[in-house]
Amino acid sequence: MTGYILRRVLQAIPVFLGTTFLIYFMVFAMPGDPILALFGDKTPNPAVVAQLRAQYHLDQPFIVQYFIYLGGIFRGDFGLSFSGEPINQVLARTFPVTGRLAIMSIIFLAISGIFVGLVSGLRKGKLFDGSSLAVSLILISLPIFVIAFVAQYVFGVWLGWARTTVGSGAPLQDLILPALVLASASFAQVMRLTRSSVIETSGLDFVRTAYSKGLSRGRVIPVHILRNSLIPVVTYLATDFGVLLVGATITEGIFNVPGVGNTLFQAIRRGEGPTVVSFVTVMVLLYLVVNLVVDLLYGLLDPRIRYVK
Template identity: 45%
Template structure:
């Protein structure tokens, strides 16, 4: 196990370098004047441009720019954005909020999605199966911003059972509705994925053997069939966690959440390359670590999978 983890961590190094270099190149190699809009409607002075280019190493070739940037990243320095604020400090606060939001969305997905899919898979062809299929299709067909606005109006404004906006503290109560909206689409996919895999595993030979040995239906389904059915679900949830961290722009905008999604969006609009690259660098590392955790969970779900 230890050797496997070390090997995977070493494999992450070229992935992080490759991904961050592509992002860095796409941000800083864009055509046009990088100082455009930095001085309002008027054009920036030559002295300001020279200082700007010197500060962000824009006079150097792209590989050298990237090398200097990564040398600072290794030391924990993600640079300063165009407003002179420390990117690492800003991201620290915003990733705590977005991370909490993503974890709560993942919890909604796991609890409701797996439970609904398991009930539908066990009672395939029945009323519960039809209800899950129709409700999940309904969620999949509605865009997230529609779900967010409608939920905000009815649950927050009209009925007052949830928070309409999220404060700077981002409490668990305030994030309940945004996290549900954020995870609603993936919840539907997880329910369908669990249903399909469980229904297939219930027809497998090892399930019939377990029943023939006298195992109770609860033990047969819970310990054997459902456990094996969760491997693709865990894979999807590991991928989805990274997508939730970086793709919460719409949800954060609807509920006024000061998170990473809006930070990246504003950085792209303002051509704030240091802010964008810093946020994406942290996102890439977090995504790789979560996928490592998912791979380790495979061994717990299926003992036949070994990481020796």
């Protein structure tokens, strides 16, 4: 196990370096001058412009800028945003909010998607199966902003069960509705993936053998069927967790969530390269960590998987 973890960490290093290099190149290769954009229609003082370029190392060659930025990452210093605020503070303020939102969404998604997919797979062709497939098809066809606006009106305005916008500090009760909206966007995939995996696993020899030995359905379903059906589902949930961390821009905008998506969108609009690159770098690190954790979970879900050559 230790050797496997060490190999995965070593494999992550070139992935991290290559990804950050491409992101840095694409952001800073964009046309336009971000320093001049700070002044809008005003004509800036050339001395001020030169000072700002030096402050953000924009007067250096691209490769020098990248290595300066990389050195800052290893020191835990992501630099300054164009507003003068340390990016570390922006990350500390926004990532916990989006992290709570993503975790709540994954919990809702895992519970509902796996449960409905399991029941649907065990009752293939029955009324519950047909109804769940129809609901999942509707959710797949609806854009996320439509689901968000409908949920906002129905549960926030009409029924009054939730706030239509997230309050200051993003309390957990205000994040429930946005988390449900995010979970609904991926519910169909998790439900259908679980259903197909359960149907496939139910027909395997070891499941029939378990029934022939006299084991009850209460033992066979959770231990033999569900456990062996969860590997593709766990893989999807891990990937989706990373997507939720970076892809909640629309939902965060509609519900006014002060998280990563909102902040990243505003940074892109303002052309704040350091902020954009730093946020994406942290997201890459989270992706790598989540993928490592998921690979380790495989061994718990399926003992046949071994972390040796």
